Amino acid sequence: MSTIEVNGRTVQADAGEMLLTVLRREGIYVPTLCHMEDMLPTGACRLCVVEVEGIPGLVPSCAFPVSEGQKIQTHSPRAVRARKTIIELLLANHPDDCLYCARNGECDLQDMSSELGVRQRRYSGAHWEPKLDLSSVSIVRDPAKCILCGRCVRVCEEVQSVAAIDFTGRGTDSRVAPAFGAGLNVSNCVDCGQCIRVCPTGALTEQSRFKNIFDAIHNPDKVVVVQHAPAVSVTIGEQFGLKTGTDAAGVLNATLRRLGFDYVFDTSFSADLTVLEEGSELLDRIKNGGTLPMFTSCCPAWVDFVELEYPDMIGHLSSCKSPQQMLGAVTKRWWSKKMGLEPEKIFMVSIMPCTAKKFEAQLPEMMHEGLVDVDAVITTRELARIIRLRGLDLANMTPVEADNPFGERSSSGKLFGASGGVMEAAVRTAHFMVTGKELKMPRLQAVRGLDGIKEAKIDVGGIEVGVAAVSGLANARKLVEDIKAGRKDIHFIEFMACPGGCINGGGQPIRADHDAVKARMQALYNIDKDAPVRYAHDNEYLKKLYDEFLGEPLSERSHELLHTTYGRRQAEY
Amino acid sequence: MSTTDVSTNDIVGAPVATTVEDVLSRFSGGNREDLIPILQAVQNSTGHLSRESVLAVARHLNLPPSKVYGVATFYNQFRFQPLGKYHIQVCRGTACHVKGSAAVLESLKRILKVEEGQTTKDKLFSLEVVACIGACGLAPVISINGEFHAGVAPDRVAGILNVYRRRAKNG
Numbered sequence: 001m002s003t004i005e006v007n008g009r010t011v012q013a014d015a016g017e018m019l020l021t022v023l024r025r026e027g028i029y030v031p032t033l034c035h036m037e038d039m040l041p042t043g044a045c046r047l048c049v050v051e052v053e054g055i056p057g058l059v060p061s062c063a064f065p066v067s068e069g070q071k072i073q074t075h076s077p078r079a080v081r082a083r084k085t086i087i088e089l090l091l092a093n094h095p096d097d098c099l100y101c102a103r104n105g106e107c108d109l110q111d112m113s114s115e116l117g118v119r120q121r122r123y124s125g126a127h128w129e130p131k132l133d134l135s136s137v138s139i140v141r142d143p144a145k146c147i148l149c150g151r152c153v154r155v156c157e158e159v160q161s162v163a164a165i166d167f168t169g170r171g172t173d174s175r176v177a178p179a180f181g182a183g184l185n186v187s188n189c190v191d192c193g194q195c196i197r198v199c200p201t202g203a204l205t206e207q208s209r210f211k212n213i214f215d216a217i218h219n220p221d222k223v224v225v226v227q228h229a230p231a232v233s234v235t236i237g238e239q240f241g242l243k244t245g246t247d248a249a250g251v252l253n254a255t256l257r258r259l260g261f262d263y264v265f266d267t268s269f270s271a272d273l274t275v276l277e278e279g280s281e282l283l284d285r286i287k288n289g290g291t292l293p294m295f296t297s298c299c300p301a302w303v304d305f306v307e308l309e310y311p312d313m314i315g316h317l318s319s320c321k322s323p324q325q326m327l328g329a330v331t332k333r334w335w336s337k338k339m340g341l342e343p344e345k346i347f348m349v350s351i352m353p354c355t356a357k358k359f360e361a362q363l364p365e366m367m368h369e370g371l372v373d374v375d376a377v378i379t380t381r382e383l384a385r386i387i388r389l390r391g392l393d394l395a396n397m398t399p400v401e402a403d404n405p406f407g408e409r410s411s412s413g414k415l416f417g418a419s420g421g422v423m424e425a426a427v428r429t430a431h432f433m434v435t436g437k438e439l440k441m442p443r444l445q446a447v448r449g450l451d452g453i454k455e456a457k458i459d460v461g462g463i464e465v466g467v468a469a470v471s472g473l474a475n476a477r478k479l480v481e482d483i484k485a486g487r488k489d490i491h492f493i494e495f496m497a498c499p500g501g502c503i504n505g506g507g508q509p510i511r512a513d514h515d516a517v518k519a520r521m522q523a524l525y526n527i528d529k530d531a532p533v534r535y536a537h538d539n540e541y542l543k544k545l546y547d548e549f550l551g552e553p554l555s556e557r558s559h560e561l562l563h564t565t566y567g568r569r570q571a572e573y
Numbered sequence: 574m575s576t577t578d579v580s581t582n583d584i585v586g587a588p589v590a591t592t593v594e595d596v597l598s599r600f601s602g603g604n605r606e607d608l609i610p611i612l613q614a615v616q617n618s619t620g621h622l623s624r625e626s627v628l629a630v631a632r633h634l635n636l637p638p639s640k641v642y643g644v645a646t647f648y649n650q651f652r653f654q655p656l657g658k659y660h661i662q663v664c665r666g667t668a669c670h671v672k673g674s675a676a677v678l679e680s681l682k683r684i685l686k687v688e689e690g691q692t693t694k695d696k697l698f699s700l701e702v703v704a705c706i707g708a709c710g711l712a713p714v715i716s717i718n719g720e721f722h723a724g725v726a727p728d729r730v731a732g733i734l735n736v737y738r739r740r741a742k743n744g
Contacts, residue, residue, distance in 0.1 A: 163637035168646040179631075179638035180624055188637070573624055573638065 002068040007075065015068065019061035020048055028074055031083060031112045033090075033200050034149040035062045037514055039158065045149055047083050047112070050074045058082055084116040090147050091118065093125030094201075101145070101202040106510060108200035109147060126172065135183025137362055138191040138207055138355040143175055146203035152176060152195035159499060161474035162305070164189035176203075180573050188308050188571040190473070192301035192497040193355030193379075193506015206355050206379050206507060210386060213376050216347035217260040223339075224347045226261040227327050227406070228252060230268045231353040231417030231502035232380050234523040238509045238516075239384035240394040245519030247527055250399020253407075255392050256351075257400070265406035267350065268413030270327035271425070273545070274298060275412055275536035277562055278320045278422075279430045280553035282492050286463070291315040293466075293483065293490045296422050298322045300360035301497035301506075303566065305473050310480055311568035319563040321373075323416065324350050324357055325366055327406060328373030329561040334549045335405065349376045351383050353417070353505030356497070365564050379507025405541035411531030413539075418521045419471035419501035420447030420454055423494040427458055427467065429536045435461035442534055448525065450500050450518060453479060455490070466490040472499040591618040593626045597633045605634055612645055620656045649702075654692040657699035659737045662716040663689075666705030673727070674713035678702065680727040681715075684734060697741055698734070 002015040006028065013022040018041060023030050033045040041062040049058035053071035058079060061072075073079065091113060098104050133141035150167070153176055157163040164187045168177050178187035196204045216222045233249035242248060249266075256264045282294050297303050297318045306313055321329070328350070332343040350357065360366065361374040378386070387394055401407055412428055415421030424444040431439050446456035447467065452475035455468045466489045470476050476495050483490070498505045503520035504512065512520070533539060550558050596614045600607045608630070615626050622645055631638040645651045663678045678689075681700060685693050692699040708714045711723035715733075722733055 157637070157640075163639050166637070166639035166643035168643050170647045170649075177639075179627070179642040187639070571638070573628065 002066055004066050004068070004070045004072060006072045013066045016065045019050065019059075019064040019066050019072065022066055023061060023074060030061055030074055031108075031115065032062060033108055033112070033147065034151060036151055036154060036198065039154060042150060042154075045147075046086055049082050050079055051076045080116070083112075084118065087113050087116055087118055088122045091121060092123035093128065093144075094147070095144050096121075102205040102208065103199075103202035107202060110201075130175075133183050134207070135185035136189060136191065136207065136359075137185070138358040139184055139189070139193060139196060140205050140207055141177075141184065142203050142205070143177070144203075145201045146176055147201055148174055148176065149200060150176075151198040151200065152204055155194045155198050159472050159474055160190070160192060160194060160497065161477045162188060162190055162192075165195070178573075182573050186572045190301040190304040190308065190497065191356035191359040191506075192473070194498060196355065196506055197504075197508070197510055197512075199510075206382065207358060208378075208382055208385075209376070210378070210382070213347075213349055213378070213386075216349075216375070219347075221345060222347045223262050223341055223345050224260070224349065225263045225265060225331055226256050226349045226351065227265040227267045227270075227324070227331075228256070228351040229324065229353055229357075229417065229502065230266075230271055230414045230421075230524070231505060231508070231520070232351050232383070234417065234503065234520050234527075235353065235380055235508050235512075236384060236394065238512075239381070240387075242395055244512075244516045245523040247523050248394065250401070251394050251397040253402050254397035254400045255387055255394045258392055258397070259386065259390055261349070263403045265327060265331065266402045266409050266413075267323050267327055268409035268416065269406040269539070269541065270323040270330065271298075271413030271416040271422075272410050272536035272539045272542050273326050273330070273562070274320055274323050274416075274422075275425045275429045276542070276546075276553045277326075277558060278318050279426050279433060279536075281318055281320065282426070283430060283433060284554065286465075286491065293468075293493050294318055296320075296492075296494045297564075298416065298422060299356070299496045299498075299502075300354070301356035302473070302476065302495040304356065304359070304569065305476065305497065307566055307569035308571065309477070313480060313484070314566045314568070316483075317566055319559075319565070321366070321562055321564045322357075322360060323413075324352060324377075325360065325373045325564075326562050328361075329368070330545060330549075331406065332371055332373065333561055334545065343371055347375045348373065349378065350374050351380065352377055353380050353502040353508045354498075355379060355506040357507070368561065380505075381507060381509060384509070405544065408539055408541040410533040410536050410539045411528040412534060412536040414527050414531075415524055417502045418448075418524045419496050419499075420444070420449070420469035420494065421501065421524065422496075423447045423467050423469045423492070425536055426492070426494075427460070427465075428534070430465075431458075431460050432535065432537055434463070438535065443528075447494075448521075450514075450521070452499065457489075465492065467492045467494075469494040469496075471496040471501050473497050593619065593629050597629065600633070603634055605636065608634060608636070608641065608644060609648075612641075612651060616651060621652045621654055623653075623655075652690050652699075652701070654690065654699065655696070657692045658697050658741060659717050660699050660701065662701050662703045662706065664704075664706045664708070664712070664714045664716070665702050666709065666712075668709035669705075669713040672712040672724075676727040677713050677715065677725050677730060680730040684731055697738065 030048045032048040043060040043063040048061045050061045051073040052059050130143040168175050216224045233252050234247050237246040237248035253264045295316045328348045336343045358377045361377045366373050412425035415425050447454045447469040452472050453470050458465050468490050500517045504517045600611050627641050631641045689702045713725050715722050
């Protein structure tokens with residue numbers, strides 16, 4: 001323990017701790033544009049500079065270890081002036097189009113220039129109008145708004161081990177870009193959207209298209225069906241003033257109806273469906289000597305990652321489509337018949353915590369007899385924008401249930417939103433399939449929480465099954481390398497590209513820190529704790545779907561509609 | 574530079590005819606710290622860093638292509654377009670600057686319709702800016718395939734280029 005003095009107050013800190021961490025804990029706000037939780041500081045943006053007695057220059061607090069007796073001034077006139085100048089210099093060649101920016105109101109640069117009292121353009125930098133990179137179906141890059149903080153580069157390389165983008169050029173010609181300055185679409189980008197989540201400005205945003213959705217809603221010939229992913233109901237509230245970690249499913253359903261959607265379905269239903277199909281596939285592989293360990297396939301960024309980086313491991317991927325696609329397929333093939341509708345008339349919109357889902361939905365292998373499973377995908381953030389556009393107050397709606405049959409869900413399906421949830425849900429059902437009995441302890445603590453790699457050994461009717469849940473693609477790479485090197489004690493692995501799973505997805509409300517992600521996760525666990533139906537195989541409408549249409553898991557019809565194939569993919573610069 | 578010699582070839586701009594694979598085989602360790610020597614050797618052999626060669630280097634060192642490209646674009650010495658038949662080096666050292674090399678460079682860019690590091694569409698000329706070629710007494714100086722042109726005024730640039738155009742025509 002060291003004692004230091006901050007702004008005249010005595011503060012306790014661990015020796016060697018970074019000063020910025022201490023300041024944050026003490027409730028002293030020092031701005032930063034490049035700092036990232038749990039990652040080594042780069043000291044690149046210099047906004048967190050403070051004065052330390054005895055040191056002539058200003059020091060960046062993010063990279064300054066505290067030691068006994070230091071005297072620190074965080075908001076001396078000199079420090080504040082330096083910060084203001086930095087912001088003014090960043091603004092020198094930043095476009096003045098805040099009003100038209102997707103991040104208006106949620107932009108760190110905008111906030112800081114307001115906090116520091118920037119009221120005029122003091123410096124005018126060289127004017128340049130770079131082209132937008134609109135090549136990706138999920139992510140838009142606007143280099144003009146980039147302040148070169150490097151957060152996206154770091155998250156892509158260090159957290160995801162993808163490194164689709166990096167700094168190119170030097171000095172005033174520095175840009176963040178894929179290799180050869182190419183478009184994201186031809187790079188090795190896996191569309192996870194973590195770069196958007198960490199971008200402090202509007203330089204990275206999702207490809208946003210609403211028009212076709214509104215056109216469908218206003219088209220009397222179309223039946224517009226919406227599905228919302230398990231992780232959406234526990235985050236959308238943040239955008240409307242609800243406490244982080246509030247489950248807003250009821251008010252979300254109500255809001256979606258008011259937006260004009262004819263039917264509101266819950267993707268957690270098809271998460272239950274995934275549990276049955278994937279669980280059966282796992283047992284089939286164990287029994288019949290199939291490729292093990294089996295990898296989950298619900299996360300499209302992860303699937304893309306395997307196709308790009310580990311094409312030799314494709315055989316390990318479950319053939320199951322993701323819940324988003326499954327729900328689209330059963331809606332158009334089964335529900336349409338029950339409703340007496342032509343499948344072509346159904347327009348399926350999905351609300352996802354994810355940018356990679358946009359990529360997944362348009363893949364040719366997701367097309368069946370000329371019909372796509374899902375017609376349009378929007379992120380949680382985009383939905384919030386649409387709700388505001390329509391002047392609806394989500395927080396004050398009267399909660400309603402989603403529509404049957406696909407509004408029914410077990411809490412297992414809901415757990416898909418958090419890393420480890422797919423595993424937990426699958427283990428519950430696999431245990432039942434093998435033993436005919438429910439687990440005594442449905443809660444699988446070992447795969448819960450925010451750790452990047454979680455492992456457990458589970459006794460399923462006398463067979464010891466090794467399972468793991470991994471989130472973050474750098475962690476995924478580690479485990480895949482272990483398996484390639486001959487590790488054999490794991491049978492089933494859940495992989496999620498985003499750290500913590502979909503609750504921290506690339507399409508989720510930005511500015512979620514560690515605690516916020518934890519709270520979102522806890523919200524899902526709370527739903528599970530109190531749920532009347534906790535097992536996917538107990539979902540009544542799911543049973544009906546199998547009785548009336550699919551037959552049994554892995555049936556021919558299941559294979560036709562709910563399973564898919566994969567292929568080697570390559571960056572094509 | 575222990576493993577590769579970039580000193581003379583690089584300036585004259587006459588590539589030694591070897592392939593990227595030949596170069597990579599000389600750096601069999603796959604060490605990341607070899608990245609810059611490898612890029613230099615590749616450029617030395619093939620005249621520039623093509624997409625294919627950047628990708629090959631990335632594979633060889635098990636580095637993401639974005640990283641290799643990022644490093645390569647950081648340094649002025651690397652070019653991404655093949656050299657022209659005539660490689661023009663414009664000295665922008667202090668003495669040449671004082672004597673008006675900026676205007677010479679502008680004139681070259683305007684006539685050839687290329688930026689520094691680029692090659693004309695007819696592949697005849699490529700343009701490079703260098704810091705100082707050690708001929709300050711001749712400032713402002715440009716070098717075309719190693720031939721020095723001293724005291725170049727902007728209005729003389731077109732004439733000089735025509736000499737080379739004629740030379741190209743006459744084989």
